[in-house]
Amino acid sequence: MFASLSPEKTDLGTMDAESLWHPLVQHKSFSQKPPKCMTRGVGCYVTDTNGIEYFDGISGLWCVNVGYGRQELAEVAYEQMVDLAYFPLTMSHEPGIRLAHKLLELLGYEGKVFFSTSGSEANETAFKIARQYHAQTAPAGSGPRYKIISRYRGYHGHTMGALSATAQAERKLKYEPLVPGFLHVSPPYYYRFGDGQPEDVYNAACLRELEQTILYEGAESVAAVIVEPIISGGGVIVPPEGYLRGVREICDRTGILLIYDEVVNGFGRTGKMFGHQHWGVEPDIISFAKGLTSGYMPLSATVVKQFIFEAFLDDPGSDSHFRHVTTYGGTPVCTAVSLRSIEILERENLCERAAEMGDYLLGKLQRLLEHPNVGDVRGKGLLLGVELVKDKASKTPLDSDAVASVTKYCMDKQMIIGRNTNTIPGFTNVLILAPPLVMSREDADRLADTLCDAVFALSSS
Numbered sequence: 231m232f233a234s235l236s237p238e239k240t241d242l243g244t245m246d247a248e249s250l251w252h253p254l255v256q257h258k259s260f261s262q263k264p265p266k267c268m269t270r271g272v273g274c275y276v277t278d279t280n281g282i283e284y285f286d287g288i289s290g291l292w293c294v295n296v297g298y299g300r301q302e303l304a305e306v307a308y309e310q311m312v313d314l315a316y317f318p319l320t321m322s323h324e325p326g327i328r329l330a331h332k333l334l335e336l337l338g339y340e341g342k343v344f345f346s347t348s349g350s351e352a353n354e355t356a357f358k359i360a361r362q363y364h365a366q367t368a369p370a371g372s373g374p375r376y377k378i379i380s381r382y383r384g385y386h387g388h389t390m391g392a393l394s395a396t397a398q399a400e401r402k403l404k405y406e407p408l409v410p411g412f413l414h415v416s417p418p419y420y421y422r423f424g425d426g427q428p429e430d431v432y433n434a435a436c437l438r439e440l441e442q443t444i445l446y447e448g449a450e451s452v453a454a455v456i457v458e459p460i461i462s463g464g465g466v467i468v469p470p471e472g473y474l475r476g477v478r479e480i481c482d483r484t485g486i487l488l489i490y491d492e493v494v495n496g497f498g499r500t501g502k503m504f505g506h507q508h509w510g511v512e513p514d515i516i517s518f519a520k521g522l523t524s525g526y527m528p529l530s531a532t533v534v535k536q537f538i539f540e541a542f543l544d545d546p547g548s549d550s551h552f553r554h555v556t557t558y559g560g561t562p563v564c565t566a567v568s569l570r571s572i573e574i575l576e577r578e579n580l581c582e583r584a585a586e587m588g589d590y591l592l593g594k595l596q597r598l599l600e601h602p603n604v605g606d607v608r609g610k611g612l613l614l615g616v617e618l619v620k621d622k623a624s625k626t627p628l629d630s631d632a633v634a635s636v637t638k639y640c641m642d643k644q645m646i647i648g649r650n651t652n653t654i655p656g657f658t659n660v661l662i663l664a665p666p667l668v669m670s671r672e673d674a675d676r677l678a679d680t681l682c683d684a685v686f687a688l689s690s691s
């Protein structure tokens with residue numbers, strides 16, 4: 231029975247249970263204890279309705295790169311709302327123009343920027359651009375290049391196309407059949423699947439698998455390959471030297487477009503402005519979201535190189551334009567806030583700081599490897615993963631409940647850390663750290679110490 235929903239009702243826990251459907255959780259887990267309800271945030275910390283402060287080791291959902299409570303972002307949003315809250319990019323507005331310009335300046339190449347509101351939409355947009363690009367450039371008489379290849383453990387979003395590119399079985403079960411034409415290959419997950427081979431040999435095998443898949447499918451049917459430079463939610467999988475270059479070369483040889491999903495990697499997270507800059511290998515299309523506004527506004531972007539855009543050019547009245555629009559993509563407020571958020575990243579050298587603090591934290595976390603249940607500690611910048619196993623020899627993933635006990639221990643110490651959530655046993659065993667880039671050395675010490683205590687509280691299982 232629905233209790234009275236009067237404006238003066240203050241029992242938020244009851245109201246929550248009555249009305250709110252939370253993502254990714256089994257609601258019965260809230261029957262004893264409602265979810266924590268946050269009221270404010272400053273820097274790396276958020277405070278709940280009971281006044282308890284938590285260190286947010288996962289930046290919300292990997293997005294609050296500049297940290298919470300940035301008054302100047304609120305002021306920019308306020309001023310832009312007063313001036314012009316909304317106008318679509320079927321025409322134009324100044325913050326949209328300036329942000330598109332800024333993104334291309336940061337990337338260092340000529341191109342065009344298409345705005346949407348979420349990471350999923352940025353990827354959907356990338357897939358549609360890739361298909362239409364090929365449709366308009368293919369030699370007469372050739373069939374459509376429509377297939378999209380992604381890697382297992384990659385997450386690319388929740389909408390049906392982006393979910394089809396997502397290669398985490400547990401996210402797709404019960405929603406199938408999905409969109410046809412999406413294929414998956416192995417990522418360079420050396421720790422789990424390297425089998426003691428030298429890393430370059432394993433790397434070459436992963437690349438060969440990609441090339442053979444393209445060969446078997448027929449390159450002329452494949453539109454694009456999409457990769458996160460560093461797989462994030464799928465368990466923090468950092469590619470070895472030479473991997474991205476190899477993917478690029480395969481795409482070049484086969485006429486396939488290369489898309490980078492930098493929804494998590496982008497905007498300083500990995501210690502450089504963009505994740506792929508660690509390897510100096512450029513994509514044809516790139517997707518941004520999350521850190522693009524540091525989570526202060528819903529905004530995403532799909533950036534294409536100029537040669538792709540030119541395939542959409544023709545005389546007015548022709549039908550080669552991009553037939554795609556989103557009502558809220560690139561509003562004046564979202565783009566103005568994004569510009570200021572990027573300005574903060576640059577002004578406060580937060581990419582360099584993420585690199586420095588990431589190295590520091592990764593160094594401190596090496597101590598974890600002394601524990602029999604810690605198989606691997608890895609990452610780049612402030613995107614770090616700790617892989618928990620039953621034992622180091624077999625590398626069998628640690629049971630989900632044991633992994634959950636680590637995150638719970640941290641939460642009890644007011645420290646929010648992430649893990650790759652799943653319903654399929656076997657891939658729930660990577661703890662994930664992605665704190666705001668403003669994290670101090672003291673915060674890093676506390677985060678590392680708490681996590682070490684939590685892991686060492688595990689009896690070896």
Ligand code: PLP
Pocket residue numbers: 291347348349350351353385386387388458462463491492493494519520
């Ligand atoms: N791509 C990656 C790598 C992500 O991690 C996510 C979300 O976590 C998405 C795409 C989808 O972004 P959104 O949730 O904004 O649709």
